[in-house]
Amino acid sequence: MEFTQQETDVIVSKIKKYFTDELDLDIGGFEAEFLLAFFSKEIGPYFYNKGLADASQLLLEKTEEIGYLIQELEQPVN
Numbered sequence: 001m002e003f004t005q006q007e008t009d010v011i012v013s014k015i016k017k018y019f020t021d022e023l024d025l026d027i028g029g030f031e032a033e034f035l036l037a038f039f040s041k042e043i044g045p046y047f048y049n050k051g052l053a054d055a056s057q058l059l060l061e062k063t064e065e066i067g068y069l070i071q072e073l074e075q076p077v078n
Contacts (some may be wrong), residue, residue, distance in 0.1 A: 001040040001048070011036055 003011065015032040019025045027035075 001044040003036075008033065008036065019042075 012029050012032040013034055016027055016029065019027045019032075
């Protein structure tokens with residue numbers, strides 16, 4: 001996963017804040033960027049794949065819904 005510099009800056013800031021607020025540890029931006037790179041490489045694919053699975057399921061549900069709507073438009077034949 002790759003992020004823009006602006007996205008990286010925001011994420012690094014959030015990582016640093018989390019470490020300060022929740023763990024009472026002060027880490028620098030360099031360490032936070034390494035942590036971001038680790039999570040992106042090692043854990044990111046799990047989140048990415050889950051997002052794809054969720055999108056696939058939603059698409060399946062909406063396609064089924066559209067199928068029902070189309071059936072409702074059918075005209076009776078004798």
